[in-house]
Amino acid sequence: MIRAINIVTGYGKTPVSKTPLSFDIGAGELILLCGANGSGKTTLMKTLAGLIPPLAGKLTWDGLSSVMVPSRIPKVKGFTVAEFIRTACYRNSGWAGRLSKEAEARLDEALHTMELESLRDKDISRISDGEFQKAAIASALVRDSSLILLDEPTAFLDVDNRFMVLEAMKKVCYGSGRSMIFSSHDIGQAASAAGRILGLTKEGGLADSSVTGKSAVLEACFSNKFVIFG
Amino acid sequence: MSRRNRTWAIGLAAFLSLLFLDLLSGGVRLGIRETLSALGGEGTAADIVWGIRIPRILSAMLAGASLALSGMLMQAVFRNPLADPHIMGVSGGAGLGAALATGAISGPAIGTALGGAGVAGAAFIGAILSSILILAVSYRVGSSDVLLIFGVMLGFVFSALTSIVEYTADETSLKIFYGWTAGHFTGTSGGEVMAMALAFAICLVLALASSKGLDIVLFGDDYAALAGANVRRIRFSAMAACCIATGAVTAFCGPIGFIGIIAPHIARRLKGSSVHRRIIPASVLGGASLALIADALSSALPRPLPVGSTIAVLGIPMILIILLKGRR
Numbered sequence: 001m002i003r004a005i006n007i008v009t010g011y012g013k014t015p016v017s018k019t020p021l022s023f024d025i026g027a028g029e030l031i032l033l034c035g036a037n038g039s040g041k042t043t044l045m046k047t048l049a050g051l052i053p054p055l056a057g058k059l060t061w062d063g064l065s066s067v068m069v070p071s072r073i074p075k076v077k078g079f080t081v082a083e084f085i086r087t088a089c090y091r092n093s094g095w096a097g098r099l100s101k102e103a104e105a106r107l108d109e110a111l112h113t114m115e116l117e118s119l120r121d122k123d124i125s126r127i128s129d130g131e132f133q134k135a136a137i138a139s140a141l142v143r144d145s146s147l148i149l150l151d152e153p154t155a156f157l158d159v160d161n162r163f164m165v166l167e168a169m170k171k172v173c174y175g176s177g178r179s180m181i182f183s184s185h186d187i188g189q190a191a192s193a194a195g196r197i198l199g200l201t202k203e204g205g206l207a208d209s210s211v212t213g214k215s216a217v218l219e220a221c222f223s224n225k226f227v228i229f230g
Numbered sequence: 231m232s233r234r235n236r237t238w239a240i241g242l243a244a245f246l247s248l249l250f251l252d253l254l255s256g257g258v259r260l261g262i263r264e265t266l267s268a269l270g271g272e273g274t275a276a277d278i279v280w281g282i283r284i285p286r287i288l289s290a291m292l293a294g295a296s297l298a299l300s301g302m303l304m305q306a307v308f309r310n311p312l313a314d315p316h317i318m319g320v321s322g323g324a325g326l327g328a329a330l331a332t333g334a335i336s337g338p339a340i341g342t343a344l345g346g347a348g349v350a351g352a353a354f355i356g357a358i359l360s361s362i363l364i365l366a367v368s369y370r371v372g373s374s375d376v377l378l379i380f381g382v383m384l385g386f387v388f389s390a391l392t393s394i395v396e397y398t399a400d401e402t403s404l405k406i407f408y409g410w411t412a413g414h415f416t417g418t419s420g421g422e423v424m425a426m427a428l429a430f431a432i433c434l435v436l437a438l439a440s441s442k443g444l445d446i447v448l449f450g451d452d453y454a455a456l457a458g459a460n461v462r463r464i465r466f467s468a469m470a471a472c473c474i475a476t477g478a479v480t481a482f483c484g485p486i487g488f489i490g491i492i493a494p495h496i497a498r499r500l501k502g503s504s505v506h507r508r509i510i511p512a513s514v515l516g517g518a519s520l521a522l523i524a525d526a527l528s529s530a531l532p533r534p535l536p537v538g539s540t541i542a543v544l545g546i547p548m549i550l551i552i553l554l555k556g557r558r
Binding site: 079091 | 309439441442443445446448449450452453454455456457458459498502503504505507
């Protein structure tokens with residue numbers, strides 16, 4: 001679905017990735033992107049989202065567009081869950097912010113998938129952080145993309161909320177054939193939930209669990225030893 | 231009646247009562263019947279109502295509505311609940327223009343001759359020139375924080391230059407200048423009211439056209455850009471709208487504070503929403519109502535008070551309440 005051939009990520013003329021990166025992403029994959037702070041996870045995601053062009057190399061994708069949900073979105077008071085999702089669908093709405101009938105139907109479906117129907121008209125400042133993260137994922141579903149990029153979707157969440165969000169992500173990937181790439185510093189839970197791990201290594205390269213296995217990827221990225229359950 | 235319609239009905243009724251109340255207040259005492267018959271008649275009472283009060287009320291409403299919309303735009307763009315229309319230094323530019331005009335026409339005779347109109351014209355030019363500077367910078371600067379710092383610093387520079395001009399000015403020009411600074415809705419000419427109406431209309435259209443953009447920038451520049459919004463364009467049109475409306479109001483009515491900060495908060499509280507499409511009408515109505523209250527209060531007294539100061543006395547407690555509620 002997406003093929004990256006020797007891409008170099010970065011801003012303007014300043015490269016972030018130390019070596020050219022190559023990988024393929026297929027349909028229905030749930031991929032954890034890991035790496036130390038400053039290894040370029042967010043930059044790679046922004047590149048895959050089409051927000052910044054790669055400085056070198058070739059990036060091709062067939063299928064629908066990709067959507068990225070950044071980390072730490074403020075829970076602005078005065079938006080219901082449905083209004084928050086409509087606001088996020090900036091490209092799909094009319095000048096007054098209204099969605100088409102088809103998009104409204106996708107919104108209903110996304111709320112159903114994320115089990116958020118009961119919270120539809122609740123103010124986002126009054127729902128839990130985990131529920132808010134699911135609403136952010138729902139907004140990506142409404143935008144009808146085949147690749148969803150989530151930057152630290154489980155940051156600052158407690159164990160229960162983390163579990164809830166990861167389960168919802170699995171449901172989307174394995175149920176709808178969409179792919180997700182998410183970054184996380186909470187390696188244990190995230191690594192066992194993900195079907196595949198891509199790691200930006202200490203040396204600046206890319207390690208892929210479909211080639212080396214999950215543990216090897218983590219060892220290439222971090223100095224600590226990991227035990228992955230499941 | 232639904233809750234939404236009821237809120238609107240109450241708001242509109244309150245606004246109309248204020249409008250009527252303000253029509254009754256003024257230096258010359260006119261009774262209810264006298265005022266109403268003056269609306270359709272001729273004579274001294276009609277001259278007072280049509281020549282003084284209605285232009286004053288129109289100025290108050292346009293100023294209040296424009297400042298409320300501008301405040302709402304700045305609060306969205308800077309994601310700061312205390313941002314106001316004057317935050318980018320447009321009023322500072324208007325003030326410098328007014329100060330230069332009063333300073334330049336120092337001779338006592340010429341000073342009184344030129345009076346308000348000359349000051350307003352100079353203030354308007356000052357507002358336009360500072361707006362052009364701010365908009366040019368805003369298109370180059372990527373970060374909203376840097377832009378905010380620039381605006382606040384620009385305001386300081388303008389006020390410092392104004393002080394320097396005033397330091398060397400004589401008594402007459404100082405009096406004219408301070409008359410402008412205190413803020414007033416009285417004495418605006420038909421042309422000035424038209425100019426404010428035009429500026430308000432432009433501001434309203436720009437605000438409505440960018441309402442969904444204003445919604446999305448509340449969630450952060452990064453978030454908005456990732457959703458496909460052009461953050462710079464949204465910010466530019468919001469700032470242009472604010473500069474035009476605030477510039478016109480400040481030039482003709484003086485630097486009037488507080489309405490711009492408070493009215494959007496009242497609108498959000500009443501509508502229970504931050505979605506701009508919803509709070510734009512409520513902000514307009516709220517701002518106009520606040521200006522009418524201030525105008526009625528300041529002109530009901532036997533000796534009229536400057537309206538800018540009346541609004542300040544009225545507004546400070548309201549801002550403190552909002553701040554304290556937010557900290558709880």
